[in-house]
Amino acid sequence: MITGIKGFNDILPGEVETWQHIEAAARRVFGCYGFSEIRIPILEKTELFCRSIGDTTDIVEKEMYSFVDKGENAVTMRPEGTASVMRAYIEHKLYAQDPVAKLYYLGPMFRYERPQKGRYRQFHQIGAEVTGVTDPKVDAQVLTMLCHFFAELGLTEPTLQINSLGCPDCRPAYREALKGFLRERLDRLCDDCKRRYETNPLRALDCKSAHCKEATADAPAMLDHLCPACNGHFAATRRHLERVGTPYAINTRMVRGLDYYTRTTFELVTGLLGAQSAVAAGGRYDGLIADLGGPGIPGIGFAMGVERVALLLKEQTFARRPDLFVAALGEGAQDEAFLLMSSLQRLGFTVEMDYEGKSLKSQMRRADKLNARFTLIIGGDELLRGSAVLKNMDAGSQGDVALKPETIASHLRIDKP
RNA sequence: GUGGCUAUGGUGAAGCGGUUAACACUAACGACUGUGACUCGUUCAUGCGUGGGUUCGAAUCCCACUAGCCACCCCA
Numbered sequence: 001m002i003t004g005i006k007g008f009n010d011i012l013p014g015e016v017e018t019w020q021h022i023e024a025a026a027r028r029v030f031g032c033y034g035f036s037e038i039r040i041p042i043l044e045k046t047e048l049f050c051r052s053i054g055d056t057t058d059i060v061e062k063e064m065y066s067f068v069d070k071g072e073n074a075v076t077m078r079p080e081g082t083a084s085v086m087r088a089y090i091e092h093k094l095y096a097q098d099p100v101a102k103l104y105y106l107g108p109m110f111r112y113e114r115p116q117k118g119r120y121r122q123f124h125q126i127g128a129e130v131t132g133v134t135d136p137k138v139d140a141q142v143l144t145m146l147c148h149f150f151a152e153l154g155l156t157e158p159t160l161q162i163n164s165l166g167c168p169d170c171r172p173a174y175r176e177a178l179k180g181f182l183r184e185r186l187d188r189l190c191d192d193c194k195r196r197y198e199t200n201p202l203r204a205l206d207c208k209s210a211h212c213k214e215a216t217a218d219a220p221a222m223l224d225h226l227c228p229a230c231n232g233h234f235a236a237t238r239r240h241l242e243r244v245g246t247p248y249a250i251n252t253r254m255v256r257g258l259d260y261y262t263r264t265t266f267e268l269v270t271g272l273l274g275a276q277s278a279v280a281a282g283g284r285y286d287g288l289i290a291d292l293g294g295p296g297i298p299g300i301g302f303a304m305g306v307e308r309v310a311l312l313l314k315e316q317t318f319a320r321r322p323d324l325f326v327a328a329l330g331e332g333a334q335d336e337a338f339l340l341m342s343s344l345q346r347l348g349f350t351v352e353m354d355y356e357g358k359s360l361k362s363q364m365r366r367a368d369k370l371n372a373r374f375t376l377i378i379g380g381d382e383l384l385r386g387s388a389v390l391k392n393m394d395a396g397s398q399g400d401v402a403l404k405p406e407t408i409a410s411h412l413r414i415d416k417p
Numbered sequence: 418g419u420g421g422c423u424a425u426g427g428u429g430a431a432g433c434g435g436u437u438a439a440c441a442c443u444a445a446c447g448a449c450u451g452u453g454a455c456u457c458g459u460u461c462a463u464g465c466g467u468g469g470g471u472u473c474g475a476a477u478c479c480c481a482c483u484a485g486c487c488a489c490c491c492c493a
Contacts, residue, residue: 058491125493257492278493305493360451368453
């Protein structure tokens with residue numbers, strides 16, 4: 001048996017409806033905020049991700065599906081979407097028409113990691129980006145839209161956490177202050193944090209080890225070291241969130257894995273997904289567009305893990321319910337049933353029948369199994385009279401109807417959800 | 418890359434060295450005599466992840482592989 005590749009999953013009927021539900025909600029909600037979809041390629045030049053995500057991040061160092069194609073180009077299957085969206089924004093000079101772009105995307109991303117709950121090698125993200133606005137109202141807007149999306153799905157559990165990472169003016173000084181703090185406690189930190197002290201000291205703030213949490217309990221916070229501009233930006237973001245009623249919590253220990261983030265960063269976290277607590281995450285990236293060779297235009301955005309959202313919706317079913325099942329007895333009735341079914345399908349109804357002429361009992365069982373709203377029973381007698389029996393499967397009631405598509409359609413429209 | 422746990426049919430599983438490999442669900446067909454749900458009956462693993470070994474005898478014990486899951490690192 002040929003099996004799929006580790007970490008690459010099939011999304012089967014039964015669960016794909018959940019995905020469609022999530023995607024439809026995203027399109028609906030994002031549309032309210034003026035976002036347009038952008039479709040970007042799965043393969044990009046490897047250089048794009050090295051420049052944007054950061055050469056020394058784990059994603060670039062060990063998790064990318066990179067290879068050399070037949071034209072000897074170094075290419076990579078995208079590990080995230082923001083870099084590609086910004087590349088397209090710059091390449092097509094979208095900023096020339098209007099520097100403010102509100103874009104969303106959805107599709108597969110690829111990272112070579114060991115799979116676990118809520119984490120796969122091919123996974124899917126829905127992301128949104130806004131370029132060209134520095135004003136904190138847009139920070140609040142993006143966060144509010146994200147929360148709106150989850151509310152639309154009926155999910156209240158993931159909570160919003162926000163933080164500010166400062167900018168190139170204030171972060172270096174904070175980084176040194178934090179290193180100074182950690183230096184005096186190095187012997188109390190775990191091996192991972194000793195390594196982080198060199199590579200990315202901010203990471204020590206969200207270490208899972210109880211010892212490290214204790215040792216860094218009163219570490220200096222970035223929020224206390226923001227420059228006046230960043231401080232004002234963060235305060236205004238908070239004020240706008242409060243005014244529109246988007247609940248949030250400040251998490252001074254939240255750090256981001258990608259190098260391009262500045263100022264506002266955020267995560268939507270849940271306790272229901274094991275080790276994968278982040279359902280969606282993002283932040284401001286005011287330097288990214290310039291780093292990629294574009295103009296000095298700011299940006300902010302987020303990405304959510306569709307698998308993780310689907311896991312939160314796990315218990316709900318979004319199965320489609322047929323409007324009608326046509327049961328027929330005998331050759332002539334079967335042919336008539338097929339014709340009728342086709343007519344009703346063209347009228348927009350979901351209609352099913354048994355294709356192989358089984359017993360009436362067997363057909364009724366199938367109608368029940370498919371959870372059809374109505375069943376139409378066509379036998380030899382009915383065919384001659386030009387009528388059939390229409391049965392309401394929920395109520396159990398039934399009556400004669402004329403064998404005409406329009407007549408049956410009018411019955412089906414009653415109480416149609 | 419590192420660690421832990423688990424592998425019996427389409428699914429959930431019982432089995433603990435000698436059984437026709439339970440039971441339940443699903444599915445197919447049938448009974449209740451052109452109509453589903455409830456009830457009942459029949460059918461569905463020559464095989465227990467793969468390969469070795471121990472034994473008169475292995476799904477059951479041992480070893481090695483492989484796969485899956487969860488966790489670490491990291492991350493949506």
